[in-house]
Amino acid sequence: MNQPSRHHHAHPAPPASSPAAEPLWIAPLEPMLVRLESRRSSPLRGLVEPGPTPAELERMLHLAARVPDHGRLVPWRFIVVEGESRRMLGERLDALYARQNPELPAAKADMWTLYMLRAPLTVVLVSRPDPAAKVPEWNQVLSAGAAGMALTVAASAMGFATQWLLKWPGRDPQATALLGVKPGEKVAGFIHLGRPSVESADRARPALDEVVSAWSPDQPSTSNETP
Numbered sequence: 635m636n637q638p639s640r641h642h643h644a645h646p647a648p649p650a651s652s653p654a655a656e657p658l659w660i661a662p663l664e665p666m667l668v669r670l671e672s673r674r675s676s677p678l679r680g681l682v683e684p685g686p687t688p689a690e691l692e693r694m695l696h697l698a699a700r701v702p703d704h705g706r707l708v709p710w711r712f713i714v715v716e717g718e719s720r721r722m723l724g725e726r727l728d729a730l731y732a733r734q735n736p737e738l739p740a741a742k743a744d745m746w747t748l749y750m751l752r753a754p755l756t757v758v759l760v761s762r763p764d765p766a767a768k769v770p771e772w773n774q775v776l777s778a779g780a781a782g783m784a785l786t787v788a789a790s791a792m793g794f795a796t797q798w799l800l801k802w803p804g805r806d807p808q809a810t811a812l813l814g815v816k817p818g819e820k821v822a823g824f825i826h827l828g829r830p831s832v833e834s835a836d837r838a839r840p841a842l843d844e845v846v847s848a849w850s851p852d853q854p855s856t857s858n859e860t861p
């Protein structure tokens with residue numbers, strides 16, 4: 635073997651004599667692609683029972699936890715709200731909301747309880763970047779977003795639908811404290827989960843020519859700085 639020098643930090647070029655590596659054959663999974671092509675959110679009011687069994691939920695959360703994570707910091711966590719906990723959390727949120735909004739009309743007095751009771755189960759996705767880590771905080775926040783998407787995709791693969799929302803209970807510091815969210819943590823979303831009861835219309839998806847470009851060496855730099 636041609637050992638790279640101990641002091642050489644750049645990737646060494648492969649020895650000229652080494653043959654090109656053969657690709658590992660990974661079979662394409664057409665049903666998975668078809669499911670991904672039709673995946674979309676279901677409106678919260680259309681999410682119904684039955685929610686996931688404990689075994690299904692555990693499998694889903696395992697899949698959600700399989701995301702890129704720079705530095706293996708695990709900069710996210712999940713809070714599951716299901717069953718009677720939905721009502722108990724909703725009532726605490728309503729009480730807080732009433733204190734914050736003394737003029738709240740009576741018709742809205744139980745709005746957060748109704749909100750929490752809509753879906754059979756809600757996963758609160760919490761971003762918890764470590765500001766002292768060498769890994770940039772941005773990378774850590776993106777990993778939390780990836781965990782939310784992985785959960786959404788896992789739910790879809792298992793026949794559930796989700797809707798990812800981030801309303802007052804996930805934004806207000808006093809409300810997130812009721813959830814058990816600690817200082818330095820931030821709610822990335824309430825991922826509401828259940829069976830879809832209606833075939834919801836898909837929304838328009840971005841045309842690829844609006845979001846994809848090929849980098850070329852001729853393109854002008856967008857930087858104002860002169861090198």
Ligand SMILES: Cc1cc2nc3c(=O)[nH]c(=O)nc-3n(C[C@H](O)[C@H](O)[C@H](O)COP(=O)(O)O)c2cc1C
Nearest residue numbers: 673674675676796797798799800801822823836837
């Ligand atoms: C972080 C985050 C927060 C969101 N919060 C809201 C929200 O509060 N209200 C809302 O109507 N949609 C919200 N959305 C959008 C919904 O999830 C929407 O249903 C979704 O964009 C539909 O896309 P899909 O069909 O590809 O899943 C949010 C999306 C994300 C990623």
